[in-house]
Amino acid sequence: MKSWGLAGAMAAALVSASAFAAPTVYTEGLLGTGALPGAADNVGAAEGGLKISGRLTDGKGGNAANLVDMYKFNVGYAGTYFFNTQGTSIVDTQLFLFDSSGKGLAWNNDVDLASGNTQSAFSTFLGLGDYYIALSFWGVDPEDEFATPVFDTLGTNDGPANAGAGAVANWADFYGNTSWDLDDYAINAYVPEPGALALSLAALALMAGVSRRRVASRKS
Template structure:
């Protein structure tokens, strides 16, 4: 025999279950909407983040001195500079204004990025020499490297000028050559030990070595360099806008779909 208490509990079960089912349905719908909204909003925020360029490409022909150097303006870290030298056309030197993070983290190299005998030079914001290299160690007619962690690597953060030339075009000041990287010193990392090392760069001197080629495209790979702080704009790429619009469309679709399902029949 079923007790009255058990009968009351049993008779109340269907109603309780209906209330519970209704509550759970509303809760699921609410949580589902919130979760969907959060997911879509988060996705849009991620999609809407600016595209951080890491490569600066020479615009036309950059100059060879601080007054005509192009500003390597990118958003975020600057990891590569792309350009072209054409010594036969009078374009044997390119210079760029970059910002260095300091702390000895800066480096620049053309290893894997040139087909000609390159030289790299770094100058401070006043145009005075910091360090330079013609050929990497144990190689002739080779790419160049300004290493990180070297005694000559800049410790102070700030704006610097980075120059690349076709060997053997070297920077000069009113006092003479700024660096000593010719002859037996062509494989070493050199400071401004030349006769003109105490003065800002004003030009270049020296002929050209056509081994293996005379000029051509180059890539300079960098560490410890970043945005110069001027002439930079954050531009969202076209596919980002498309994805954002698609995300908005999906959110609208799901909201309408849930509204239709939630209406009583």
């Protein structure tokens, strides 16, 4: 738990240090947010950073299934934005970014920093405008209206959208055996200052040991 606490502290410090304005803090409401652009909660401006918190459920234990959450945000300062799931209790996350029309831009399953690190992070340049960020359980992936995967989630660990894929219109549960029940998540975003991105990636690496232990505990 010491590693997790240090990682969280580093993340918070980096967000504060790199923000151009106070970060937008948003907590998912009781009614939840949608999984598609037309139903996504609008969290507002992102140029000062984002700190979004919510909860996914697998439908077991008497809870209604909620495998994906999506949020809309606005970029008023063009730059390279860093997204991560630091502070998340979900064992294995996937993080997806879409443009204003719902077409895929970037995604990540597991941060490729250490064996067993199942949290998510990626960085990408964003121009001015609206975007959507979505978080899902591992194995729950976006498809367009023709059931074409928006991202190559089965063949890669992260990257750009599949060529020719349309806007997200559905989410397919390829795993079909989630067992996390109720789990809280965090989505963070900010514009890194020089050196901040490397430090934040180091913070995510500290979470690897915790992730390995949680995966082993949940699947045993």
